Amino acid sequence: MVTRSRVLVLGLDSLSPSILTSRFRSHLPRITRQVERGALGTLKSCDPPITIPAWAVMFTGMDAGSLGLYGFRNRRSGTYFENVTPTPAGLPYPAVWDVASRVGRRVCVVGVPPGYPPPAVNGVYVSCLLTPPGARDFVSPVSLVDEVEQVTGGYQFDVLFRTEERAAVARELMEMTRKRWTLARHLWKKEPWDLFIVHEIGTDRLHHAFWKYFDPAHPRHDPNPQFANVGDLYYDLLDQEVGALLDLVGDDVTVLIVSDHGTQAMEGCFCINEWLRSKGWLTLKEPCPAGTPLERANVDWSRTKAWGAGGYYARIHLNLRGREPEGIVDPSEAPEVLDRLAAELEDVRGPNGHLLGVELARPSEIYDEVRGLPPDLIVYFADLKWRSAGTLGHSSLFLDENDTGPDDAVHSWDGILAAAGPNLKAKGAISTSRIRDVGPTILRLMGIPPPLTMRGQVISGLLGRHHHEER
Numbered sequence: 001m002v003t004r005s006r007v008l009v010l011g012l013d014s015l016s017p018s019i020l021t022s023r024f025r026s027h028l029p030r031i032t033r034q035v036e037r038g039a040l041g042t043l044k045s046c047d048p049p050i051t052i053p054a055w056a057v058m059f060t061g062m063d064a065g066s067l068g069l070y071g072f073r074n075r076r077s078g079t080y081f082e083n084v085t086p087t088p089a090g091l092p093y094p095a096v097w098d099v100a101s102r103v104g105r106r107v108c109v110v111g112v113p114p115g116y117p118p119p120a121v122n123g124v125y126v127s128c129l130l131t132p133p134g135a136r137d138f139v140s141p142v143s144l145v146d147e148v149e150q151v152t153g154g155y156q157f158d159v160l161f162r163t164e165e166r167a168a169v170a171r172e173l174m175e176m177t178r179k180r181w182t183l184a185r186h187l188w189k190k191e192p193w194d195l196f197i198v199h200e201i202g203t204d205r206l207h208h209a210f211w212k213y214f215d216p217a218h219p220r221h222d223p224n225p226q227f228a229n230v231g232d233l234y235y236d237l238l239d240q241e242v243g244a245l246l247d248l249v250g251d252d253v254t255v256l257i258v259s260d261h262g263t264q265a266m267e268g269c270f271c272i273n274e275w276l277r278s279k280g281w282l283t284l285k286e287p288c289p290a291g292t293p294l295e296r297a298n299v300d301w302s303r304t305k306a307w308g309a310g311g312y313y314a315r316i317h318l319n320l321r322g323r324e325p326e327g328i329v330d331p332s333e334a335p336e337v338l339d340r341l342a343a344e345l346e347d348v349r350g351p352n353g354h355l356l357g358v359e360l361a362r363p364s365e366i367y368d369e370v371r372g373l374p375p376d377l378i379v380y381f382a383d384l385k386w387r388s389a390g391t392l393g394h395s396s397l398f399l400d401e402n403d404t405g406p407d408d409a410v411h412s413w414d415g416i417l418a419a420a421g422p423n424l425k426a427k428g429a430i431s432t433s434r435i436r437d438v439g440p441t442i443l444r445l446m447g448i449p450p451p452l453t454m455r456g457q458v459i460s461g462l463l464g465r466h467h468h469e470e471r
């Protein structure tokens with residue numbers, strides 16, 4: 001027997017398991033009640049554990065290399081810098097809403113990135129945080145744009161969070177989240193959707209902008225009373241908003257609550273390009289002021305073998321002859337050059353003189369396929385507690401503060417997967433699942449066979465015995 005359930009997915013960006021168990025539990029009564037109805041486990045993020053690749057991995061069931069997504073932006077061949085923003089149309093594999101649409105199911109997606117321009121689905125797709133300011137084509141079908149604007153009083157995709165104007169950030173966060181869930185409830189009531197997905201970016205922005213105020217263990221903890229309770233207030237609001245949607249959801253619907261990665265306090269930044277320069281891998285024609293982005297530094301590419309990009313992890317690229325505009329590393333020597341660079345990186349020491357804890361991965365070794373222009377080395381510092389700073393001109397290899405604007409939090413590997421519904425056998429704690437297994441699991445819950453190309457596996461521990469048929 002193949003079961004066929006309606007599925008609701010609530011995507012709460014950057015939600016660590018600890019948010020549900022300790023820190024904000026008392027501010028999340030409605031969400032906690034939903035979680036306790038079913039199974040709860042850790043959802044391990046992907047390489048790299050970055051928002052846009054991670055959501056795409058979750059809903060396509062493919063790894064980030066197969067999707068060609070290595071970060072918030074990606075490199076285009078023939079350039080040194082990351083300047084391509086991912087789009088749904090650029091994904092080489094279908095997402096669950098594409099698969100469901102093809103077999104005639106009705107789907108509604110709000111905010112899942114990459115979501116702009118919104119793809120045509122058998123239903124509604126409201127675009128995501130990548131929507132350019134002023135865009136008027138952020139809903140598919142576009143005829144619904146006015147309705148969305150009317151229902152929400154002007155829809156809001158994201159907030160600018162790397163700013164010292166934190167009081168304004170707090171206000172905008174609340175307003176954005178209220179609008180998102182007002183819209184979600186409005187769309188939910190329109191028809192009995194087969195698949196309904198909402199993504200909330202506010203949780204991630206809250207953590208980035210306010211983590212140091214509510215985490216006493218943060219290395220730069222600031223007990224400023226003006227911001228000490230922003231987290232409590234935000235989670236109170238989120239719980240009410242999500243709860244009001246859950247109140248509309250019948251027992252016939254399977255509800256998943258998922259996050260793309262977790263959050264932790266940022267220890268500091270490691271200046272990857274400053275380090276490459278100090279080791280002779282990267283050469284500047286002239287010194288530059290502190291905080292200069294690589295794009296604006298006067299790099300002597302004829303004497304540069306490798307450069308890096310900043311972010312929650314470092315992407316190291318070799319300046320390869322035939323691939324980069326002014327490449328100097330011969331492709332036949334690249335493996336040996338990379339080995340040497342990797343060995344030097346593994347020896348990096350933190351400000352306290354101890355090994356920083358560098359974890360390296362090579363795209364060709366960790367991905368099923370390698371599309372687009374991946375970094376030659378993926379580098380994680382101290383289990384993600386240290387961020388990678390790509391800017392140059394610093395007098396130290398280590399910064400206390402983020403180099404691209406105020407930010408107190410970094411990502412962590414563990415997100416959550418909570419699931420409850422009529423056909424789920426699992427209750428209580430379940431073992432860790434992989435983020436790419438969520439997509440095929442959603443399809444199986446809907447009674448749709450996952451495409452044969454989909455590499456993720458149905459999370460069989462969640463489902464009843466009749467779900468175990470061969471794929």
Ligand SMILES: [Zn+2]
Nearest residue numbers: 013014051260
């Ligand atoms: Zn995220």
